[in-house]
Amino acid sequence: MNDPKSWLRKNPQVRTIRVAASDLNGQPRGKRVPARFADKVVEDGTRFPLSVLNLDIWGEDIDESPLVFETGDRDGVLYPTERGFVPMPWLEAPTALLPIWMYREDGRPFDGDPRHALSAVLKRYRKLGLTPVVAIELEFFLIDDSGKSLQVPLSPRSQKRRKAAEVMSIRALDAFDIFFTDLYDACEDMDIPADTAISEAGLGQFELNLMHQPDALRAADDAWFFKMLVRGLARRHGFAASFMAKPYEDYPGSGMHVHFSVLDEDGNNIFDDGGPKGTDKMRHAVGGLMDAMHDSTLIFAPHGNSYDRLVPENHAPCGISWAYENRTSAIRIPGGSPKGRRIEHRVAGGDVNPYLLLATLLGAALNGIEDGTEPPAPITGNAYAQDLPLIPGSWEKAMDAFEASEVMPRILPEGLIRNLLLTKRQELHFMSELSPQEQVEIYLDTV
Structure with a gap:
């Protein structure tokens, strides 16, 4: 793993990052973050609903999912994987991807995250x-x-x-x-x-x-x-x-x-x-x-x-x-x-x-x-x-x-x-x- 903070310092041309996890269809789900705020993501992780890793191929909520209305569409906490930053050379502007995976609020791996399934x-x-x-x-x-x-x-x-x-x-x-x-x-x-x-x-x-x-x-x-x-x-x-x-x-x-x-x-x-x-x-x-x-x-x-x-x-x-x-x-x-x-x-x-x-x-x-x-x-x-x-x-x-x-x-x-x-x-x-x-x-x- 590269050290995310030092990687960004060595690559000052990178102005924005993507933080993304894989949903069940293999679609990257996440956020765009200015590079100057990346340290917070690296240190504290980021948050989005557990249900985001369980969307259909159109990116829509699953109607009967217990992750949505039944439980209040609660958040998971996502932390960087051991991979660290990866360049995204298909984009015009210098950009880096920070792969993340999802945990529950109490620190348990979210069992709906496909990367955690492989890890298990x-x-x-x-x-x-x-x-x-x-x-x-x-x-x-x-x-x-x-x-x-x-x-x-x-x-x-x-x-x-x-x-x-x-x-x-x-x-x-x-x-x-x-x-x-x-x-x-x-x-x-x-x-x-x-x-x-x-x-x-x-x-x-x-x-x-x-x-x-x-x-x-x-x-x-x-x-x-x-x-x-x-x-x-x-x-x-x-x-x-x-x-x-x-x-x-x-x-x-x-x-x-x-x-x-x-x-x-x-x-x-x-x-x-x-x-x-x-x-x-x-x-x-x-x-x-x-x-x-x-x-x-x-x-x-x-x-x-x-x-x-x-x-x-x-x-x-x-x-x-x-x-x-x-x-x-x-x-x-x-x-x-x-x-x-x-x-x-x-x-x-x-x-x-x-x-x-x-x-x-x-x-x-x-x-x-x-x-x-x-x-x-x-x-x-x-x-x-x-x-x-x-x-x-x-x-x-x-x-x-x-x-x-x-x-x-x-x-x-x-x-x-x-x-x-x-x-x-x-x-x-x-x-x-x-x-x-x-x-x-x-x-x-x-x-």
Whole structure:
């Protein structure tokens, strides 16, 4: 963590700051503060209603929420996270973000804060002397949304549109080289460990990998910051960027794949058996993930548009399965050196809240390790062609599974589960009143 006060002194060009926390949809909620008053926020925190972290995708109160009128819409107190100040290079004026998280008046973490939910899961790992090592792959679209229909932006270099998918095309990357150069520079400024970028199978779709690190809270922070950065920087370049799951009907959607291993107190990878199969603990972690997959689909696919991505043979898994080196499976065990043996979870869309995603995956895996859960045999071949148990096929069914689950209360706080369900049922109601085009307009700039 940088020391917030000294950081501001070293960066006198910063005249305003943003203090922001993640709500359940991953939306940053907070305040703009003149830099000369930042010391008060750093020392004393700031206040806003508990209900602010439980708004719907439009930023509206949840009608049935006990956080609003029933309890007087009382305040929480928000303090800086351990990350400290982060530059916001997508804005014209020099500005810094101070990430914050919410506590109750008596000092208890607010159980509706998704960052606290992840922190609680990591405390379970620490009690066992374990440390997850996490890497995240984020897919997103660059989009020209200035007309009646979405299309690929003009290349800043050629002023042409490439109206075709170009998987791992250097030409597609070069077409937006100015944007990606600025993006990597901004990631360095924000201390986001951006690694490889590739072009993907959708129109104007790209993927960027964030390096693995033994701090899952920081990994979730980085993914949250990265989504803000990509959307904001794209607008500076004259087009949009979106992590929505499925902007184009005829092309694959965007995912957020998570790779993780687990270290013991001596720094050894507990999934490494010296060979290609992995240890019993790795297999038990897979079992925990499979046990929770059906009930936790609402975390992996939190929006109406999310389910347009989850269709067979479209590079998004629908069946609950695991496999070695098989990208049709929901859970993949990549090849390579046994020292790097890890699990890749491939279900989540790019539209997820990174804190809730990691809390759910790591919590489910730890359940499996603690319980010694045995998964079924790994599959081989095309998962889409096999008779597998399926995740819920609709937003409403995912809500029902999440609500009825006996697994999710072992992973997430009851208050957060309740708040998320109220949020999603309200969104389901109002989304049903909108046209598909209006729904895309909502999701394009938010998720």
